[in-house]
Amino acid sequence: MEKYVLITGACINTGVAMVERFAKEGINVVFTGRSIEKVHGAENEYRRKFPDVKIYGYHIDSLIDERTVDEKSVCKMFNDIDEKGIFIETVVLNAADQGLGIKSFENPLTDFMRVINTNMVWNYCISEYAAKRMKENGGGNIIFINSNTAYRAIPDRIAYSASKGGQLGMMRAMALDWGKYNIRVNAVLPGMIKTDRWEKNPEFYNNVPSRFTPIGDVAVGEDVADAVWYFAAHARNTTGAELVVDGGNTIQLYPIINN
Numbered sequence: 001m002e003k004y005v006l007i008t009g010a011c012i013n014t015g016v017a018m019v020e021r022f023a024k025e026g027i028n029v030v031f032t033g034r035s036i037e038k039v040h041g042a043e044n045e046y047r048r049k050f051p052d053v054k055i056y057g058y059h060i061d062s063l064i065d066e067r068t069v070d071e072k073s074v075c076k077m078f079n080d081i082d083e084k085g086i087f088i089e090t091v092v093l094n095a096a097d098q099g100l101g102i103k104s105f106e107n108p109l110t111d112f113m114r115v116i117n118t119n120m121v122w123n124y125c126i127s128e129y130a131a132k133r134m135k136e137n138g139g140g141n142i143i144f145i146n147s148n149t150a151y152r153a154i155p156d157r158i159a160y161s162a163s164k165g166g167q168l169g170m171m172r173a174m175a176l177d178w179g180k181y182n183i184r185v186n187a188v189l190p191g192m193i194k195t196d197r198w199e200k201n202p203e204f205y206n207n208v209p210s211r212f213t214p215i216g217d218v219a220v221g222e223d224v225a226d227a228v229w230y231f232a233a234h235a236r237n238t239t240g241a242e243l244v245v246d247g248g249n250t251i252q253l254y255p256i257i258n259n
């Protein structure tokens with residue numbers, strides 16, 4: 001069986017940096033996105049850039065509706081992966097519902113459910129399908145792209161913070177239960193990352209986040225990909241661990257503002 005990494009939500013932003021990092025290291029890649037057009041576009045572009053590795057995209061959404069995770073799509077994707085003779089040795093759970101614009105006292109409860117269902121239940125579902133195969137193939141590793149908001153709250157993101165905090169509990173419990181199968185489970189906790197959202201609000205992003213960060217700048221996708229690669233390729237004896245990639249933001253008692 002050929003070894004692959006599976007990276008969710010990898011048509012845009014941080015997911016792209018991770019696909020490119022693994023491909024540059026010569027690792028074959030399976031990735032997901034929600035739109036068939038975006039997945040085909042990304043697949044063509046990745047194959048053009050990295051002709052020496054095999055790259056397959058799947059279009060898959062986490063949910064049937066806000067209350068219901070689409071387990072059938074996950075099952076179908078893994079069946080297809082099995083038929084291709086692919087073994088997913090590493091899973092990177094990058095896709096997330098950002099839970100933006102959910103206001104207490106205004107939004108319906110189903111908005112909260114949607115975020116928890118995607119960021120926790122769907123991620124558990126993918127992890128379990130992958131771990132079953134890792135168990136049969138001598139082990140593997142699972143890496144959550146979490147967030148420093150698991151520890152430090154930001155306004156109007158209760159569902160997102162709850163989902164990221166819950167992910168860390170889930171990560172440790174998986175690490176405990178699946179360690180005996182040589183499956184390692186770890187989390188990368190980025191602070192702010194430069195994404196396409198940066199260009200939409202340059203005044204805020206260029207001024208505020210970097211000035212409040214001890215190192216003087218926020219992360220780019222490649223910084224997160226480096227941390228993921230560490231867990232995937234080097235951290236043979238590390239499981240249930242968290243690696244913060246936020247330029248020192250969460251170590252502060254209060255932010256030092258550099259003039």
Ligand SMILES: NC(=O)c1ccc[n+]([C@@H]2O[C@H](COP(=O)([O-])OP(=O)(O)OC[C@H]3O[C@@H](n4cnc5c(N)ncnc54)[C@H](OP(=O)(O)O)[C@@H]3O)[C@@H](O)[C@H]2O)c1
Nearest residue numbers: 009013014033034035061062094095096147190191192193
């Ligand atoms: N950006 C930041 O500043 C920041 C900070 C801390 C942590 N993080 C974490 O880092 C990771 C990547 O962040 P990012 O900003 O690069 O993410 P992003 O631009 O918001 O992209 C996330 C990906 O998730 C996919 N996705 C969203 N909802 C989904 C759903 N319901 N079902 C399936 N896929 C879904 C999207 O798919 P489509 O392409 O189909 O839309 C997209 O590819 C996330 O886990 C995020 O929580 C980000």
